[in-house]
Amino acid sequence: MPPRRAAGGGGAGTWEWVFAPRSRGERRYWLVKSEPEVFSFEDLLAAPERTTHWDGVRNYTARNFLRDGMKLGDEVFFYHSNAAPSAIVGTCEVVREGCPDNTAFDRDDPHFDPESERDDPTWYMVDLRAIDRLPRAVALPELKARKELADMTLLRIGRLSVSPVTAAQWKAIVAMAK
DNA sequence: GCCAACGTTGGC
DNA sequence: GCCAACGTTGGC
Numbered sequence: 478m479p480p481r482r483a484a485g486g487g488g489a490g491t492w493e494w495v496f497a498p499r500s501r502g503e504r505r506y507w508l509v510k511s512e513p514e515v516f517s518f519e520d521l522l523a524a525p526e527r528t529t530h531w532d533g534v535r536n537y538t539a540r541n542f543l544r545d546g547m548k549l550g551d552e553v554f555f556y557h558s559n560a561a562p563s564a565i566v567g568t569c570e571v572v573r574e575g576c577p578d579n580t581a582f583d584r585d586d587p588h589f590d591p592e593s594e595r596d597d598p599t600w601y602m603v604d605l606r607a608i609d610r611l612p613r614a615v616a617l618p619e620l621k622a623r624k625e626l627a628d629m630t631l632l633r634i635g636r637l638s639v640s641p642v643t644a645a646q647w648k649a650i651v652a653m654a655k
Numbered sequence: 656g657c658c659a660a661c662g663t664t665g666g667c
Numbered sequence: 668g669c670c671a672a673c674g675t676t677g678g679c
Contacts, residue, residue: 512665536664536674559665617666636664636673 492538495546495641506642507547508554508565508631509605518555518567521607531639532578532602533588539639544575544601546641553605554642554650556631557614564614565650573604611654625649 499505509531511517521529534540547553548571555567577598580586593599620626626649630640642650 510665538674563666634673635666635671638664 492541492641495542499548505546505548505551506553506644506647507542507551507571508556508640508642509569510556510558510638512559513557514559517557518607518610521555521567521569521605522610524607527607528572528604530578530602531605532580532600534578534602534638535588535590535600536636536638539637540599540601542639542641543603547571547574547603549574552608552647554647555607558638562614562616562618564616565611565620565654566614567610568608569605570608571603572606575601575603578602611651613654615650615653619653620650623649623653 495505513519516529521527531543534543551571553569553571554565555569556565557563577595578588578593578600580588581590581593581598581600582595583589588600590599620629621632626632626646629642629646630637631642634640
């Protein structure tokens with residue numbers, strides 16, 4: 478069930494549907510954002526094994542999705558933010574589940590966080606492998622125009638860089654991209 | 656624990 | 668470049 482409200486970190490209960498136990502073999506869906514100027518879907522396709530660490534996320538709600546929500550084989554939309562147009566452009570899959578984000582321990586990394594300890598890490602990442610470009614990018618205004626996507630977390634919480642997607646939303650968007 | 660100030664994200 | 672949204676910080 479999608480969230481009733483766009484509440485962010487607030488009560489843990491808001492995100493119960495995301496962390497609820499899965500039925501056997503159940504696959505779930507997600508969306509990650511990246512500014513194409515920084516790291517684009519093309520960059521992911523060009524990466525070794527078409528895989529990258531999805532690190533540097535410094536928001537607790539997003540961290541919880543990375544650490545506890547995303548499981549091997551889950552599928553993930555790749556969204557270009559701050560782009561012209563901002564759009565969902567490709568799909569990837571989770572190839573490694575949540576593990577500590579080492580960039581938080583590196584003084585020279587822009588995402589260094591002195592509060593995060595190696596034996597009790599604050600921040601987590603997953604590994605994502607590109608599957609494919611969408612046949613057609615689906616731009617933000619198109620998403621907003623669809624009634625059945627009104628509850629989509631991407632549209633509700635603008636600042637969240639990792640967000641859940643329901644199976645119905647996934648299906649609708651894949652159909653839009655044809 | 657409240658809330659104002661501040662910083663960041665990201666659409667436009 | 669502006670600004671709305673909202674998460675985070677810190678004073679009290």
